[in-house]
Amino acid sequence: MLVVAVFLTAMLAVAGEDVEAVEAVEAVDAFEVLDPSTLVGQLTVLQLKELIAETMAQALVPLHHNCTDYSETGDCGLVVENGLCGAEEFYARYCCRSCTLAKQIPTYGPHLSLTAKAPISINVTTDLVKYPRGSNVTITCEATGYPTPEVVWFRNYNEISSIGEYEEDTEVLGGILLKTIRSNLIIDNYSVDYSHFQCMAINSEGLAKSSITIYIEDELSVVLLPEVPIMEAKNEVVLDCVATGADVNEVIWFREVELIHNSNEYRIIERRSFEDGLTKIHSKLTILRHKTEDSGSLFTCSAIDRKGGNKEKKACYEESHRCEFKQEYIYRYCCKTCTLMGVLPTYGPHLRGDAEAPLEVSIQTNSTVVPYGGDAELVCMTSGFPGRQSVMWLKKDELIRESNNIHIKHNSACSPLLCEVSASLLIKGIKISDTGKYICRTSNVVGMKDALVLLRSMEDGEIYIDIDY
Numbered sequence: 001m002l003v004v005a006v007f008l009t010a011m012l013a014v015a016g017e018d019v020e021a022v023e024a025v026e027a028v029d030a031f032e033v034l035d036p037s038t039l040v041g042q043l044t045v046l047q048l049k050e051l052i053a054e055t056m057a058q059a060l061v062p063l064h065h066n067c068t069d070y071s072e073t074g075d076c077g078l079v080v081e082n083g084l085c086g087a088e089e090f091y092a093r094y095c096c097r098s099c100t101l102a103k104q105i106p107t108y109g110p111h112l113s114l115t116a117k118a119p120i121s122i123n124v125t126t127d128l129v130k131y132p133r134g135s136n137v138t139i140t141c142e143a144t145g146y147p148t149p150e151v152v153w154f155r156n157y158n159e160i161s162s163i164g165e166y167e168e169d170t171e172v173l174g175g176i177l178l179k180t181i182r183s184n185l186i187i188d189n190y191s192v193d194y195s196h197f198q199c200m201a202i203n204s205e206g207l208a209k210s211s212i213t214i215y216i217e218d219e220l221s222v223v224l225l226p227e228v229p230i231m232e233a234k235n236e237v238v239l240d241c242v243a244t245g246a247d248v249n250e251v252i253w254f255r256e257v258e259l260i261h262n263s264n265e266y267r268i269i270e271r272r273s274f275e276d277g278l279t280k281i282h283s284k285l286t287i288l289r290h291k292t293e294d295s296g297s298l299f300t301c302s303a304i305d306r307k308g309g310n311k312e313k314k315a316c317y318e319e320s321h322r323c324e325f326k327q328e329y330i331y332r333y334c335c336k337t338c339t340l341m342g343v344l345p346t347y348g349p350h351l352r353g354d355a356e357a358p359l360e361v362s363i364q365t366n367s368t369v370v371p372y373g374g375d376a377e378l379v380c381m382t383s384g385f386p387g388r389q390s391v392m393w394l395k396k397d398e399l400i401r402e403s404n405n406i407h408i409k410h411n412s413a414c415s416p417l418l419c420e421v422s423a424s425l426l427i428k429g430i431k432i433s434d435t436g437k438y439i440c441r442t443s444n445v446v447g448m449k450d451a452l453v454l455l456r457s458m459e460d461g462e463i464y465i466d467i468d469y
């Protein structure tokens with residue numbers, strides 16, 4: 001039993017565990033008492049001596065300067081313990097020191113070239129892909145990589161994480177060196193017909209994407225009666241169509257491709273009812289003067305869904321060509337868009353003929369696309385009168401303060417009639433957590449004005465600076 005115990009102590013020493021010097025000495029002393037004439041005793045003493053010699057040699061192994069443990073992780077001990085050093089080259093790269101000392105990898109090898117990267121794996125899952133309208137939907141994205149990836153969501157190819165469109169519940173699940181991050185995207189009251197959701201995981205080593213499309217259960221039903229073609233040549237033929245759906249708005253009739261209206265040939269009578277949150281439209285088409293040629297005709301009943309209204313800002317952006325129609329209400333409604341399009345001058349009668357000088361604010365950047373980990377600079381330019389207006393940067397309604405990676409610099413140039421003040425915001429080593437809406441706020445005795453900029457992740461992992469947002 002003693003032999004076994006001592007042997008284990010020696011093994012631990014080889015594995016790099018701290019063994020008290022006193023303990024080691026005692027262990028060797030213990031061996032001296034063993035009878036070396038027995039085979040078992042002899043072999044064990046020999047093995048132990050070899051092991052001790054090896055341990056001594058290891059202490060002298062010169063580790064290549066590329067061979068270190070990546071300090072941001074305390075996982076290299078676990079990598080060694082789980083025998084992962086040789087499993088993939090990136091383990092040997094990131095835990096080179098521990099793995100070499102544990103003799104799980106050779107002192108020299110391809111891992112020293114520091115090129116092996118831990119792959120990012122990702123998957124997106126959800127309970128179902130079809131949901132009844134108004135359901136609560138949770139989409140789960142799990143990504144594994146080293147360093148721990150960050151996760152960003154897209155809906156219909158538009159990034160949605162930075163604007164906080166839906167609740168995101170993110171948690172790091174752990175793992176040996178490779179860490180798994182889980183992000184739940186929680187959608188209350190899902191009511192769009194279909195949406196493509198994509199999850200992107202990114203870290204300094206690369207990115208990976210996975211996506212899923214969610215549908216609303218096909219809840220619009222149309223039943224046309226009678227189902228059998230009408231062959232008899234009667235005076236009047238009646239067709240019944242019943243459309244049911246949450247959002248059904250209208251039932252229309254066609255004869256072949258021709259839309260049917262009430263006329264001296266056709267009469268349409270409609271009855272609407274609501275039950276269980278569904279609208280039911282019962283439409284009765286009477287073909288008044290049924291001619292024989294109608295018998296061979298195809299009559300179709302179709303139900304039309306009401307489409308969800310767009311947000312004003314989005315509508316202005318999408319229909320920005322309307323700015324050119326020179327309609328006052330469009331100018332009023334979409335002033336910002338029309339101005340950005342250059343249709344409206346920055347100054348003009350549409351801004352009201354006030355005596356006050358307008359307080360102007362705009363944001364500029366030297367480049368609208370910044371690579372992940374790069375530096376972004378946003379410059380807020382303001383002009384106002386009288387006095388020198390104040391300019392500040394806000395994120396999530398809080399004043400942004402200087403920190404290790406945030407630097408703010410003010411500049412001003414004032415003439416008797418106008419003051420121009422700029423505040424530059426420099427974000428160094430940009431990360432997903434730096435994305436989101438930024439506000440530049442300026443104020444003077446006349447008023448206060450904000451300019452907005454949205455930093456959002458793009459599908460290739462780069463950060464897009466959306467000044468026109």
Ligand SMILES: *[C@@H]1O[C@H](CO)[C@@H](O)[C@H](O)[C@H]1NC(C)=O
Pocket residue numbers: 064066112113114
């Ligand atoms: C050490 O790493 C550098 C890159 O950082 C590489 O160019 C060099 O070849 C590496 N040395 C060895 C022995 O692989």
Ligand SMILES: *[C@@H]1O[C@H](CO)[C@@H](O)[C@H](O)[C@H]1NC(C)=O
Pocket residue numbers: 134135136188189
């Ligand atoms: C959806 O979640 C909200 C809370 O976020 C809850 O009030 C509501 O009852 C849920 N609806 C369904 C259909 O589960």
Ligand SMILES: *[C@@H]1O[C@H](CO)[C@@H](O)[C@H](O)[C@H]1NC(C)=O
Pocket residue numbers: 121122123142143144180
């Ligand atoms: C993907 O999903 C499967 C099971 O659905 C799971 O076993 C696996 O670990 C997941 N991969 C990642 C990267 O999370």
Ligand SMILES: *[C@@H]1O[C@H](CO)[C@@H](O)[C@H](O)[C@H]1NC(C)=O
Pocket residue numbers: 134189191
């Ligand atoms: C769900 O969304 C629809 C359409 O956006 C809206 O009309 C309805 O009031 C919402 N229901 C709840 C419970 O929020």
Ligand SMILES: *[C@@H]1O[C@H](CO)[C@@H](O)[C@H](O)[C@H]1NC(C)=O
Pocket residue numbers: 366367375376377426
């Ligand atoms: C933009 O500004 C940042 C910070 O000053 C700088 O690091 C970067 O190189 C600039 N980019 C370009 C394209 O000039």
